[in-house]
Amino acid sequence: MAENKGKVQLFLEIYESILKAREIDILEQDYTQRGEAFFHVSGAGHENVAFLNPFLIPEDYLHCHYRDKSLMLARGVTSRQFFLSLFAKDQSHSRGRQMSAHLSDPSKNVLSLVGPVGNNALQAAGLAAAVKSRAKNPIVLCALGDGTTQQGEVLESIAHAVRETLPVLYLIEDNTWAISTKTNQRTFYDLPSGPAKEFYGIPIVRVDGRDPETVYETFGKVVTEMRRDRKPAIVVFQVSRLNSHTNADDQRLYRSLEEIEETRRRDDPVLFLENWLVEHGEDRNHLAEIRQNVQKSLTQEAVEAQESPEPEPCFTAKAELPKSLTDPAREYRGAADGDQITMLEAIREVLKTRLAWDEKVSLFGEDLEDPKGDVFGITKGLSQAFPGRVQNSPLAESTIVGVSVGRALAGERPVAFLQFADFFPIAFNQIFAELGSMHWRTDGGWKCPVIIMATCGGFKPGLGPFHASSMESIAVHTPGIDVYMPSSAGDAAGLLNAAFESQRPTVFFYPKSSLNDRSAATSRDVARQIVAIGKARMHRKGNDFTFVAWGNTVSLCDKAAVALENAGITSDVIDLRSLSPWDEETVVESVRRTGRLIIAQEDSLTASMASEISATVGERVGTQVQIRRVSRPDTHVPFHFENQLEVLPSYKKILTAAVEMLGGQLSWIQAKGAEEGFTYVEAAGSSPSDESVTVLDWKVKVGDTLKPGLMLAEMEADKAAFDLSCPVSGTLAEILVPVGDMVKVGTPLLKVATGTAKIVRKPATQENPGTPVIDLPARSVTFTGNALPSRLTGPVAGIAGIAIAPGSRRVSNEEIAQKCPEWTAEDILKRIGIESRPWATDDEDALSLATRAAKDLLAAQNLTAADLTAVFCSTGTPVKFTPSMACLVLAEISQGLTPQPEMQAADINSACSGFLYSLQAAYDHLLHNPEGRVLVLTTEVLSRKTDPTDYQTAPIFGDAATATLVVGAKHASAMLASIDRPVLSAKGENGDILRVPLPQDGFIYQDGPKVYLEAVRQMIAQLEAACAAGGTSPADLDLIVAHQANQRILNAVRQKTKVAPEKVFSNIRNYGNTSSNTIPLGLYELLPQRKPGKIIGLTAFGGGFTFGAAILRTL
Template identity: 50%
Template sequence: MTSDIPTMLRLHRAMFLAREIDRVEQDLVKQGLAHFHVSGAGHESTALIADYLGQQDWLHLHYRDKALLLARGLPLVEFFRSLLATGPSHSAGRQMSAHYSARELNVASMVGPVGNNALHAVGNAQAVKFHPDSPVVICCVGDGTTQQGEFLEAVGEAVRTGAPVVFVIQNNNWAISTKTPGQTFFDLPTGPAGSFFGLPIRRVDGVDLAATRAAFESAVTHTRATRGPALLLMELERLSDHTNADDQALYRAADELKSGKSRDPLEAIRQSLRESQMGDAALAQLETSLIAEVAAAVAEARREAVPETAGQAKAPYPPEFAHAKEYRGDAKASNLTMREALNRVLRDQLAANRDVHLLGQDIEDPKGDVFGVTKGLSTAFPGRVRNAPLSESTIVGTSIGRALTGQRPVAFIQFADFLPLGFNQIISELGSMYWRTDGSWQAPVILMVSCGGYKAGLGPFHAQTLESILAHVPGIDVVMPSSAGDAAGLLNAAFQSKRPTVFLYPKSGLNLSDRRTSDDTAKQFVAPGKARAVRQGNDLTLVTWGNPLTQSLLAAETLSGAGAELDVIDLRSISPWDEDAVLRSVRRSKRLLVVHEDNHTAGFGAEVMATVMEKAGLPVSARRVTRDDIHVPFQFERQIDTLPSYRRIMEAAAALLEFDLAWEAPKADAGPAAIAAIGSGPADDEVEVVELLVKPGDMIKTGDLVAVVEATKAAVDVQATVTGKVLSIPVEPKQKIAVGAPLMFVEADASVARQQATVTAERIDKAILKRRGAPQPAPVTIGRAEVPVGVAGIAGITGGRKVHNADLKGNWQTRDAGDIVKLTGIESRRWVQPGETVFSLAVSATQKLLDEQQLEIGDIDLVIAATGTPDVITPSLACRVADAVSTAGRASLPAYDINAACSGYLYALANARDYVTNNPNARVLVVTSEVLSPLLDQNDFNTAVLFADAATASLVQGPGHEQPTLFTFAQPTIAGAPESGELLSVPRAGEGYIKMNGREVFADAVRAMSATLTSACAAEGITMDDIDLMVPHQANQRIIDAIARRSGRPAHSIIRNLGNTSSSTIPLALIDALPTTKPGDRLGLVAFGGGITYAAAIATVGSER
């Protein structure tokens, strides 16, 4: 040992405190105040290594390393916080007490599966190898741990890559109750080994402190200088039971236990201090003071509260996710396949962030991944796109280690079938890192995994998806795109989210030409947990993801021809998944079909169905179409039988929709034989013709080389499958054709038997459908008076041009801006600017509402548009708006317009309430849109100063939705006094101007609105005195003031800066008024409009105003 007194005192402090912590922990367990204890007695000399470490160094430690943790600087109280599982502990009470972590000290989090830390340590070391301050990584394990595959792989990887990690093996000859001598790589049945994977085994007696100090210094110095690994074996004694749940006297001989006490490193440091002239009294005094420190730490920890919650398994998404708009590329400029889109995103991320590293088997050029996903990347980014050893646990484990340092590793797993080889790291480490450290550590590894079948050449161990098993792991996101735009958007989101993500990409979809995306992949974004409505309908909800989307869409198209419209939802994200989108759809259709490629039993479809049954709130008919509970066969036709096929999906859907289904097989083709294009592997859907080696008229025989095509991964020679005469060649060089499409047609020699054609696609028979009965599931009926109908949201848009009174005063010699305010209350109004129309304003308001409510038009059951200024008669404004906001082709829902002029909003609410009363689970979109400014005679003071342009959208819903409402409303009272237009008329565009008899309109409006609102109150059994606030049509301020005086109730006004926007005034006023109200307030909505029309409704403010 050294004669340096401060060094010996520092070492004694760490070792004695560790031993005292053990003693106190044992007492607390015996008192029932703690529940688990692991002793480090006999292993305290590992603390010696701390003297050779700097702040830049990293530690992946063993659960007996209390003394080393203390020497590194872990606060004493932290041991008891962990023991007692207090809220302030490093894990907020989640980790078992012996599994420590200290982000600020570069001490990585420990877990129960020993040996996992070795791969992290190697990845950690690989990440910091070239840092200028030459960090080293310490990895401590026990002798039992060295038999774990993870540890053996870690040493091999460290040697292969020259990682600066020092492996410290603490050999006490016991793995709990199993003796290890003669059973480890360093202690073979034939005797001690001198090296492992070519790495010298440095041996030291851990009780000999001087020798141990020298060994640590040598190993750390060597690794820091050479940037390569070292392996140090410490011989130690386990001086205590394995844990409080163990009694080593049951399996260790008494004389062995007695002799072991002589090998105590704490006694060794005490003896060194005595030899340095410290007397027993001084030493006892010192240790008494240390005991007091431990007691104080225990008392502090015992005063701390327990954790309030068990925490969240996943880190929250970045705040910008809440406002990010989905973008899947420009459909008009789509030229990148999924493979190309993934490659482009990875290239962009590598270019933008030097911390991004790719690791996987065969991902370097020239191969660039077995499916070509990484083609060109290792050439463009040498050293950051690397081939990995043939070990999934090494790929995942070292990637986690890299992520702990701040790198952004992307780990490639060639086939999902190989994921189980890395499941230990995925389940125990990747999924738990954030949670078990209370967010101190994160491991944002992205696992890129090809998956699925539906291709000839695949079979068992090359065709699984395994998403249900992955979704079962807390703490990781699991996604599976089915198109290039979804793939690019989800991968960009995975990089931004910084959550560990398993990115499953269907290999059969990598090169699909009909699911391409545009070149602007850097802008594409799809939030995890958001499904996509691929097709809209109300008769059946079909939920799927990945490969089966193809078969599902084909089935939906077939059923549409028979009169049944399917809502096809591509889940895209498995964990998290979009419960709301599925529930909204099922509440409309009342039928659910879930289609997935994973196993039937405990497949994720069961989770979807269970959630629907728990939360839908109404009876639902449901079925699943899945892979059978067998492995995927190699023979392609049997593979299709096993997987969800078009035929099986049709049969399930037909049963749910009450169709009789028969099949008509295609007629056999007796024509010439075809020689088809082939690919280089299962991922190829399309090839390019490079060379045609025959011409029409040539005679060929089976096996002749007839063409060369270029596939994804290689050029492919195409041989003749038939003997005969070439009749025609329908392709040319440089032409791209689908795999399986004919390259040439041959008149077969009848005397030579043809080879049996290879089946590479599902045979699509003709479906003959006959409806047994109309698909009319009985809605849940609730009596009219009992149905609470409300408005869940309102969005408004005004014209883009602000027009002040001063801008208008020049039109009249005897009027000024003040006169306008005095007579109307209006200071400015909003008129449309060039490019804005009644349609564009309506679309903007509708899209704004849908975005705010996180809905799509497929979630809406009816659209009603109120407008007195339509720009087109047919199609209606409602139909055009529904079409414009649809993201999945033509929407399937009723939509119509009404014209009640300024009363239009309340008339529309009356229609919406009728619909929802009969369909309590329905949602109705009420749109108002008016563009009046182009119809104004600028020389007519009565109209030119009043009218303005705006649109609104309101979401009306019944009780079948959990979403709260801004207000509920009673059945509106509608009335009128029809007239010819002498009082008020609005012409068609280009056929004149708005005309209004202002004096008579004023009198009629005040009288009619007061009377109509009184009638609405009477219908609800209340009086005007019960109204807390009137929200009248904003015709002009004089009318608003007059009805307020007549009723004695306050009236809300927004006309000053908006003008009279006809049917849009009440919803715009509600947007402004609701924040000033309180739950339970009664509102009187009342309007007067051309025609003449009147309407009023009583609304009650909800809790979400």
């Protein structure tokens, strides 16, 4: 009886937590419906999860489900915290940053919930690995929805828990719905063939989540067994979802009212618990009194929470660094004298030191354990020295990072190894959503000091796609993560020590080509070495040029700087080494002095670190500056090594760019190879990371006959000993390197007389452009005052980006032909070259299309309307005459900006020539405002102005809008192509030949033959005039982009200018004639694929008649 009374009392306590959860739901829903709160997740139906709490201890960790209000309340999370979170208040656990259902309470070991469901699973495995051997046998709860169980990370987590025997309780709260998707027979525990009994060898326990006593007993048994055997468990907690998924969902769309009501009547756990309590002696009046008290207290708490202070916006996602870690005076990168070690050895020694100093440090990754000791040998010897703390992971990058995040949340200091940076995307979910956001979303409540180590970069034979990328741009774009990439052993040791001391999440990229570079070695005292976080290193100092680089490109820039110095040009070579944060001040100060900036990076070009630096310099340096990015194009790194050298930035490319910026000429003297009849056998490594080799023993002597495959020598590389085999037939003429000497890979070792034997071409193993010969204009490097010399002045205006918004309805020739019987679908394609065209839908017009294009452009450029200085809109189909379309679009894109931007804004009605007319207006504006940015819009909805039965107009016209960002000279680094001032003209015509009338006056009319003759003649004449003004001719153009009137006109332009067919661009087949849109639609396709230095001619003809042309020069 006493035991029964104890259970009743316990159930009453749980009842109060469950009631609070239900009443909080009701209040949240009420506030949300009133518009005083914005997001609400109901836990109704899941409340009996609180019966787990009696079996938990303070040392347990809880990764709850977002419906687990009752469990969190039973655990000790205050009801006030739920309301503070609902209203996103300053006193909430996240200071208003997290969505209201995603709670956290470090004091109760309730971990932070996050939006991507299933993210908690791998962390739970990591937490369990950390606490498995702790006193009191803690366990880790990983609560999941039934839909979430199909996430790959969940399955990885269960596999890891089984593999490592980890005490994780996978509590699957199965309400049979994943929002609106039924999950019955679609999960690993509920198969099409029926319920599964086990998964990965774990028995599956099922429990009716409505029945309080059954739930209580089941939880008790499972937890007791887990504390005893330390194994994972799976419990399927079968419940019903009584309300919609969230307030943003309406379950009546996919569930009948009868089903909803029946579910609430049949499956409400609160009713089940109340009935149980009454059956065991509790009075219903007492339960009603408890409910009233709960309602009263919660109502008051909600009011108080709503009236509590609002949070201030937070503009960083990182914890503040101690001043000691940002103080350059503290920096020590090792001594130049004494025994020197490479980057590989320096990293290994730092890890060894940290493992010895702190038992919480562990390493986890693929192939880390001895005897392999990492594929590059970084961890060799460490697993033997620190058993159990340097572990091989499964081949699963998400597991590596997710488990490490979990260990960090348990207070450990994990280091996660990704074998190649190319595998970074596989783990990106845990990096972006968890590692990067944890400090920010918990206001520092949880610390996650994971260090991710990843080799990166190319420049070595044997590397290629998915083994040679650098990926730093993705990493630095992740808020909350420090990102480092050293170029030397001293920087590697200093930055790695700084990462350990900072306790901030860090991605540490180390270039595999630098691992064994003895020219960038450091002293053995790596434990003392430290580098200030966010501070660049001035690798070389000068006055005429600024080079900014990191990782592999530092040595390339330094080599270019040496070549320039031989020509009298001195340079700053800045090694950023810390990419997030990065040293803006050092770079900006340097560029202000030199006026010229080259940024060299291995990563691909678009949206890259180099682009960020260029933009920052452009914004902050108040003088006109030349900027060039030397980067891998937006492509992958090939395996073919000579192609790899062409794709990646190189010494030759960097020096060429510098000499071009100085207005000089560059040529190369090629080194002579072996004389005729001889060849060299060069030093080769045993792996792509080898920088140098040592001759241990020659197995041949001068005069020996050599054959392919013959063993020449025993060699020792940076990672292993190996045999050097002969690649040619001949007679050994000379041994060039004695036994015991260490030489760089690629150094000639032997000279072989081959006679007349055919020599197989040896593949390149390193860049070797020859010796540069630099010819610079006299005094060409002088830079004084606030402007560059006039000969170095950049373009007045250029295109920085284009966005398009075609009509959303695609109209085929077959549809046109149905109403226009004069032509069949085939006739239309054959006569005018159009197969289909975009038309606006009923809810689209010229304004909505233009607004869409403008917003897309600004978003892509990371700008707002406040960054613009003018808006020009070309349109012949405005939605109203006043306000102008330019002003209407400006109003749309200015919404939410305070104060509202003010600038020049006007419409231009020049029909199909309107884009060129607008470009000239933009050019003239920027000529006097070099810091300006002009939004050039084109927008036309012509389909509504065509007679569907008129074969001369119905098949031709399409609907679209475009937005082009034209920038001034001070934004030259952002330009895709510069613009010569457009040449414009017009010839008055009263509309008898071509007209677009007012809506009440009929449809578009054109006299096709006359329009054809005038269009061809004027477009060619204008193009010739523009070329003459730009010092070129139509024949010298790399491409002509003419107004896409119809294919016959385009063919005539090509024939009369006598250029090759491929030099006249056409995309009319799928767009039709969209009037002023056609040229920017073409440029939208062409400019992202441009090659620098190409000249493009633009030409157009339109109603009025208007005509014009312009020259673009790609940059």
